[in-house]
Amino acid sequence: MNETVEEAELATSLVALSHHVLQLFSCAGRAHKLTQQQVELMCAVIVRGRVRMTDLGKLMVLEKSSLSNLVDRLERRGLAVRTRDPDDRRATWVELTSEGTELAMRTHREVTARLDGLINRLPSKDQRRLSAVVRTLMAEENP
Amino acid sequence: MNETVEEAELATSLVALSHHVLQLFSCAGRAHKLTQQQVELMCAVIVRGRVRMTDLGKLMVLEKSSLSNLVDRLERRGLAVRTRDPDDRRATWVELTSEGTELAMRTHREVTARLDGLINRLPSKDQRRLSAVVRTLMAEENP
C-alpha cells in the first residue's frame, strides 16, 4: 500500500501550509516581544474569557508543567492572572489583565486578518468546500 | 471589512488542522527520542540527499544560529554530518549518516503514512480539490 505521487504532493504542501499558518502567530507577536506560544495562549484565552489550566493544556496539547511555566511568564509580564475557583479549590482559571486583553485583541486581529486574507484568495465556493473538508479531516480528533 | 462567521470558523479549524499536522512530527520522533525539529530537519534532508545550511534555514524558517545548533545536536548524536563545499569553501552541506538515514526513513514513513491516512478520509475527488486549493493558498509564499 504505497502512497501515490498525488498523496505525497498533497502531504508536502499540507505541511508547508501548516507551517505558514502557525507562523502567523509568531509574526503577530514579534512586534510586542511575544512568542508564538504566548500569542496562542492569549488568543485562546481571549475568545473564551477565562479558561481552566487543565482545559488550556488539552487545547494547546501541553503538559501541565509546561503550561504552568508559560502562564508564569505571562503573569510576570502583567498580561495574565490566575484565579482560584471557589467551588473547586484545586482548580485555577487563567484570564487576561486589561493590558493583556489589549494586546490579545491586537494580535488576534492581526492573525485572523492574515488568515482571512489567505482564505479570500479562494472563490467563495471553494471556501465552503475547504471548510467542509477541514472539518472532515479533524472530525475524529476532538471528541 | 469584518470577518464573517464562516471565515472565523474556517480560520479556527485551519489552525487546529495545522497543529494536528505538525504534531505528527513530534509523535513520529518520540519513540526515538527525537524532537519535532529534529524529525523535520531529517525529513527535509533525506528527501533531498544533502542540503546547504542556508537553504535549510530558509526551508525551516530558522535563523542561521538556530539551525547551526540544531545540526550540532544531530551531529553529536551521530545522525548527521557536515561537509565543506570544495567549490565555495564558505558553504557547508548537511547530510545524514547511515544511522541517521535509517531513522529518517522510518520517521518519514510514519509521518507520511499518518498524513495519507488523514487524506484518505476524503473521497478522491475532494483530495484533488484540496490539493489545488492548498496550492492556491501557498502560491505567493514560495517564489
Place this chain on the structure above:
DNA sequence: CGTGTATGGTTCACATCATGAACTAATTTT
C-alpha cells in the same frame, strides 16, 4: 592589484519552551 563589501557559518549569552518526577492540596470513591 588591493581594498571594501557581501555571503556563509560558528560561537556565545540569554530567554523561552517542553518534559518527567516529585510534591502539595483539595476532591471523590469506597
Place this chain on the structure above:
DNA sequence: AAAATTAGTTCATGATGTGAACCATACACG
C-alpha cells in the same frame, strides 16, 4: 476514615530560538 483521583506547582534538565560579535571565503570595482 482511608485510599485513590484530580488540579497545579516546583525543580532539574535538555532543546529551541534569537541577536550580536566574530571568522573566513568570495566577489566587486577603482
